[in-house]
Amino acid sequence: MGLVDQLVNQPHYTLVNQPRENDILSHKELFDSIPEEYLSHKEKYENAIRKTVLYYRLMQKYQNYKEGSTILDETRANYRNLVSFAVFKDYPPLMLHNGMFIPAIAGQGTPEQQKHWLKRAKNMEILGTYAQTELGHGTFIRGLETTAEYDPSTEEFVLHSPTLTSYKWWPGGLGHTVNYCVVMAQLYIRGRHHGMQPFLVQLRDEATHMPLPGVKLGEIGAKLGLSTVNNGFLAFEHHRIPRDRMLMKNAQVLKDGTFVAGPSSKLAYGTMIYVRVIIVNGMANLMAKAATIAVRYSAVRRQSQIKPSEPECQILDYVTQQHKLLICIATSLAFSTCARWLWDVYTGVMGQMESGNMDHLPELHALACSLKVVSTMDVSGLVERCRLACGGHGFMHSSNLPYTYGLATAACTYEGENTVLLLQTARSLVKAWQKGSKGKPLSPTEAYLMDKSPVPKWENTLDGIIAGFRRVSAGKVQDCVSKIDKLVKMGTSYEDAWNQTSVRLVAASEAHSRAVILATFRSEVSRAAAALSPPLSRVLHQLVHLYCVYWALERLGDLLLYTSIAERDVQELQQQYEDLLQKIRPNAVGLVDAFDLRDEILNSTLGAYDGRVYERLMEEALKSPLNAEPVNQSFHQYLKPFMHGKL
Numbered sequence: 001m002g003l004v005d006q007l008v009n010q011p012h013y014t015l016v017n018q019p020r021e022n023d024i025l026s027h028k029e030l031f032d033s034i035p036e037e038y039l040s041h042k043e044k045y046e047n048a049i050r051k052t053v054l055y056y057r058l059m060q061k062y063q064n065y066k067e068g069s070t071i072l073d074e075t076r077a078n079y080r081n082l083v084s085f086a087v088f089k090d091y092p093p094l095m096l097h098n099g100m101f102i103p104a105i106a107g108q109g110t111p112e113q114q115k116h117w118l119k120r121a122k123n124m125e126i127l128g129t130y131a132q133t134e135l136g137h138g139t140f141i142r143g144l145e146t147t148a149e150y151d152p153s154t155e156e157f158v159l160h161s162p163t164l165t166s167y168k169w170w171p172g173g174l175g176h177t178v179n180y181c182v183v184m185a186q187l188y189i190r191g192r193h194h195g196m197q198p199f200l201v202q203l204r205d206e207a208t209h210m211p212l213p214g215v216k217l218g219e220i221g222a223k224l225g226l227s228t229v230n231n232g233f234l235a236f237e238h239h240r241i242p243r244d245r246m247l248m249k250n251a252q253v254l255k256d257g258t259f260v261a262g263p264s265s266k267l268a269y270g271t272m273i274y275v276r277v278i279i280v281n282g283m284a285n286l287m288a289k290a291a292t293i294a295v296r297y298s299a300v301r302r303q304s305q306i307k308p309s310e311p312e313c314q315i316l317d318y319v320t321q322q323h324k325l326l327i328c329i330a331t332s333l334a335f336s337t338c339a340r341w342l343w344d345v346y347t348g349v350m351g352q353m354e355s356g357n358m359d360h361l362p363e364l365h366a367l368a369c370s371l372k373v374v375s376t377m378d379v380s381g382l383v384e385r386c387r388l389a390c391g392g393h394g395f396m397h398s399s400n401l402p403y404t405y406g407l408a409t410a411a412c413t414y415e416g417e418n419t420v421l422l423l424q425t426a427r428s429l430v431k432a433w434q435k436g437s438k439g440k441p442l443s444p445t446e447a448y449l450m451d452k453s454p455v456p457k458w459e460n461t462l463d464g465i466i467a468g469f470r471r472v473s474a475g476k477v478q479d480c481v482s483k484i485d486k487l488v489k490m491g492t493s494y495e496d497a498w499n500q501t502s503v504r505l506v507a508a509s510e511a512h513s514r515a516v517i518l519a520t521f522r523s524e525v526s527r528a529a530a531a532l533s534p535p536l537s538r539v540l541h542q543l544v545h546l547y548c549v550y551w552a553l554e555r556l557g558d559l560l561l562y563t564s565i566a567e568r569d570v571q572e573l574q575q576q577y578e579d580l581l582q583k584i585r586p587n588a589v590g591l592v593d594a595f596d597l598r599d600e601i602l603n604s605t606l607g608a609y610d611g612r613v614y615e616r617l618m619e620e621a622l623k624s625p626l627n628a629e630p631v632n633q634s635f636h637q638y639l640k641p642f643m644h645g646k647l
């Protein structure tokens with residue numbers, strides 16, 4: 001639930017850090033006696049499984065899901081995600097079970113298949129993941145090599161990994177945890193290729209957990225982050241599965257091998273859209289977490305003097321620190337607001353598609369790509385900024401900022417690598433430009449591309465800035481189309497022209513995303529603020545204003561190229577920005593408190609509500625196994641003989 005919605009629904013909101021009655025977080029066995037940093041790779045995984053089992057049993061007890069409710073599920077799932085922060089500094093081995101396995105069955109299975117498999121999956125009777133990426137391919141889905149050959153004589157599919165590069169590689173939980181998965185494989189019937197299709201495959205014996213015959217499994221090794229997600233590899237050796245294991249909501253294979261195509265081959269990619277939509281909200285949560293840690297620490301930490309005659313000041317009083325951190329608060333709010341809006345767009349398009357209307361799928365795909373990219377790119381950059389803003393203590397794992405960075409930066413790659421997804425949105429923008437140039441109507445989020453009015457006088461207002469970003473995006477798209485057309489006229493193939501223009505296409509795509517985010521953030525806050533008290537409405541509007549002016553200053557080059565902004569406007573914008581920092585500073589701690597992230601969820605020596613930073617840093621330091629004894633055995637084994645010239 002976004003901050004704005006939380007604030008709007010203030011009455012039920014508990015005070016920060018007050019234990020909720022019967023709260024899952026009151027179960028101390030969920031937490032580590034010693035920090036998991038001091039466990040081995042194998043112990044970390046085993047400890048994560050221990051906590052996973054406890055966590056899900058408690059979650060089932062407290063979160064009695066009502067079948068069919070979506071937004072409620074999402075909000076509660078959000079709570080579950082947030083609580084999962086507390087229990088798992090990194091993500092749990094079952095992140096993909098909820099994050100993709102269940103959504104894939106729900107989105108790709110027939111009603112009968114959903115009825116059977118969703119019940120087992122939601123009851124945790126079976127555990128699954130989503131296996132699409134291979135050692136040799138992640139982005140280029142059409143290049144994936146795993147095959148599913150239909151055998152009409154036995155009414156089975158034969159799954160096979162023909163090469164080393166065809167091994168499924170990366171799926172979370174695949175190494176040792178799950179016993180089922182949704183496998184994306186190239187379907188062949190009587191030698192004819194029918195595209196990428198989803199198959200629900202049992203990988204391990206449900207009783208012994210041993211890999212089934214013809215199934216090779218393992219984990220891919222240590223990573224930058226997500227150390228307990230158990231990302232794994234999977235290979236098939238002519239492994240047979242029954243016909244009814246192909247998820248057949250969209251395309252079907254009849255008993256005799258007849259292939260019945262779905263309304264669009266791209267529906268098989270539907271799970272990816274869903275996850276990209278979810279990721280935007282996830283990034284808002286990660287940003288809220290990092291902002292809470294860094295802002296609270298900046299209120300506690302005193303360092304140096306602003307005036308020699310005064311005592312050391314809170315580092316939050318340095319305007320440079322405000323510049324680093326206040327945008328983080330606004331960014332979390334911007335992405336939680338956009339996430340709610342995107343979720344409504346998603347559920348709307350899914351509803352239309354249920355009745356066969358596919359018209360808005362391309363716009364949804366473009367929006368999901370662009371918002372996933374900008375939210376993951378901005379948040380991973382700003383989480384790192386939060387870490388740096390905390391000085392040396394930000395470098396400690398006990399601050400929980402390095403882990404949070406690992407979670408955010410992973411999302412720049414998974415669910416569609418960011419450059420590739422921006423090019424997908426660019427594809428949609430170029431098509432929209434070509435369509436609009438022929439007088440055809442455009443989708444609501446792309447209609448501004450056809451604004452052919454003269455460039456207006458620049459205004460340093462929210463309307464002026466948002467209009468300016470739309471001008472930048474439209475101008476960049478037009479430049480891309482012109483460059484491509486020019487290259488093609490010179491005899492270059494369209495594909496080569498596209499590639500030669502791709503740096504500009506990525507920039508145009510990002511500009512479009514920023515125009516959408518600024519406009520959505522502003523309109524959603526204006527809508528919600530009407531129900532808020534004047535002081536709360538004022539501070540939220542200050543955050544929207546800060547966000548818009550910040551990005552105008554960040555993208556000055558583009559605004560100078562495509563709008564009538566002048567030097568005096570820039571000077572005024574800079575002053576506006578500094579005034580806003582000063583206005584928001586007094587509410588900075590109150591704003592991060594409003595994220596209401598409890599200490600267990602923050603999991604941070606620097607961000608705890610009581611501000612006892614130094615005591616917590618020392619408490620965590622003393623948990624290091626090295627501190628159990630004053631002299632480590634290596635002194636006697638190595639150092640002493642070495643120092644005495646005997647080694």
Ligand SMILES: CC(C)(COP(=O)(O)OP(=O)(O)OC[C@H]1O[C@@H](n2cnc3c(N)ncnc32)[C@H](O)[C@@H]1OP(=O)(O)O)[C@@H](O)C(=O)NCCC(=O)NCCSC(=O)/C=C/CCCCCCCCCCCCC(=O)O
Nearest residue numbers: 081082099138139140141266269279282285365414415416
């Ligand atoms: C799109 C590609 C890059 C290209 O595919 P290709 O076949 O070549 O297509 P094109 O020729 O480019 O285009 C063909 C047309 O198809 C349209 N299209 C393409 N994709 C889609 C789609 N998905 N839906 C609809 N339409 C689509 C395209 O527009 C073209 O249309 P037209 O011809 O122009 O009309 C493709 O190859 C691709 O998508 N590649 C990326 C692969 C990918 O995304 N892989 C993901 C694998 S799964 C994975 O990575 C999982 C990771 C773990 C995720 C864990 C999630 C858990 C929740 C996360 C929460 C975050 C933090 C939590 C914090 C908190 O607690 O809250």
Ligand SMILES: Cc1cc2nc3c(=O)[nH]c(=O)nc-3n(C[C@H](O)[C@H](O)[C@H](O)COP(=O)(O)OP(=O)(O)OC[C@H]3O[C@@H](n4cnc5c(N)ncnc54)[C@H](O)[C@@H]3O)c2cc1C
Nearest residue numbers: 130131132133137138139170171172410414415416417419
């Ligand atoms: C933490 C993590 C968890 C993951 N979990 C899962 C999972 O559960 N299930 C699953 O199936 N997968 C999973 N993945 C895999 C993930 O989906 C892929 O890594 C991702 O799709 C990128 O593909 P790739 O790794 O092959 O990179 P590549 O596509 O090889 O990208 C490498 C570089 O090539 C560039 N590039 C590639 N294609 C193009 C193009 N057309 N135009 C321009 N540049 C291009 C990219 O921009 C990038 O710079 C996970 C990955 C990570 C990091």
